[in-house]
Amino acid sequence: MSADTVNLAVLREFLLRVRNADGGWGYQPGKSSRLEPTCWAALALGSTLAPNALEQWPSVDGLLLERRGGTPNYAFQGLALIVLRAQHLEHAAGNRTLLAALQRVKGDALPASTINRQDNSLQAWSWIDGTFSWVEPTAWCLLALKQWSDVPGAVGDRDRIVVAERMLVDRCCAEGGWNYGNANMLGQELKPFVPTTALTLLSLQDRQSLPAVGRSVAFLEREGTSERSGTALALALMALRAYGRATPAVRDALVAQLPTTLDLGKVAAAAMSLYALSEADRYAAVVL
């Protein structure tokens, strides 16, 4: 049995072992089910190993709750829609209802900024209601809308895609790549990070001619192994593969990181690692 096969088996066994009785996954073993780790575990294990808790995940007015009894989280709703589509699942409220709700919500508009160089009028997606647009939620929601755009009538407002792309380009760091929200602050250029860059590149796969995308792919190729964590390396592996770049170093780094990810009990990161390493569906869920 190859080392790769052993690693995948260990990750699978871990995820199956820490699954909750309600069919979902918590961020840590033994913790209550949350939307983000449940999405990743479902994606990594596939519908045969993980009869899906997502279909019955609690929602209000088409917005998925981050946890039972909690509040909506737009980023994870984007992720959930990607998983639902990849696994051909239908949420109890209807996938189109979830999509419509996601297109209805947006980050707050803010007055023109005097502290950084960015366009605050661009309303993409925030993490939660009543806050301003941020890179991660925008990238997840943008990728979700693009994944669903080939389904007739599913994406009703294409302006949301246009504005989200503009917002992400606007927030691209000077050297390429993305920080978490701003590219500069109080006169200082901010540094890009690997996971945010990888995720944003996934959402802009169909816009490879944009200079911001070119700079960011170069950053990720250069720095893809610089942030050692299951999350950063798994996303980097998926993004570089989506752009047709070589990935052996990132893959090796991800394998080397697995013991730490598991030691810390990081369920979502373990699931991301399994999905990234197994390549079972050639990343169909996140590749446009």
Added chain:
Amino acid sequence: MPRLSSRERDRSMRLSRRDFVAALALPLVASACSRRPYRRSDFSLPQRSVVELLPASSYDVDFSDLIGRGLDDLGVTVRGRRVLLKPNMVEYEPGTAINTNPLVVAGAVAAFLRAGAAEVVVAEGPGHRRDTEYLLTRTGLHDHLRDHGVRFVDLNEDEVEYVALKSNFTGLDKLALPVSVLRSDFVVSMPKLKTHHWAGMTAGMKNFFGTVPGAVYGWPKNVLHAHGIDNSILDLNATIRPQLAIVDAVTAMEGDGPIMGRPRHAGFIAMSQDVVAADATCCRVIGLDPERLPYLAEARHFLGNIDAPRIEQRGERIDRYATVFDVVDAFKPYRLAR
């Protein structure tokens, strides 16, 4: 800062947001009302607060011993109690002073275990970089915790409970907070001493922004910014009621903190059972006037002492470390007259 009427509060919240965006460090919202937004009977100010300034010229000192001596001198007892250490872990950048040094955290872990704590956990919920696996690995904290058999709790992802806020400066009434914090017997704020471009200074009190769960509120915890940074600091501290501050001021940060500032050697660890007094002392050390920092000026009324006559300095004197840290322009008027 008295409590605001709903109309005033709405207006102040709009102001807070605008001011946040404009990078202005405004004082707490003012009002003609005199009633403060908490029940006085819920709080009792200590007559006198002890703050220890313990010399640590570098990170080579034995922090287990140093902090252990501080605990003894302060009369802290944790035998049989569940202790939660809340360091400041925000971002990793080599050669900077962004995070509480892992050696200080590890020293505290050892000291509390030696003092008979039933359990010690280290917990943090970074405000923008949510990949704690990366931060733990890169800072080296993961190795230290593993050596001590101590677990780390990612407060951004912890189980949460909604709790009524013990003060209501933000107008939020309640907040979802991590159960690891709520169910601890003894909460220790372990910040890095830094200047802060929105709050003036971040130390023991501001450190509790890291307890607000990102999975619930998103990043960078905008709910706190939108309702006023100073207001949020007050409500969090009034509700969590930390029992101790251990401030890492061996190498501190000045300038455009909490991330982009410059390291500045300060050479001490501050400890106090009055987190407000610890912050006020740190403030004086770096040349800021605690009476002018809005959250400290308000905290003096119900959370702790900031007046010098009510603070007993032990260990080293403030004069030994007193200096003037560089701050962003908005906080230059807040400097002590020396």
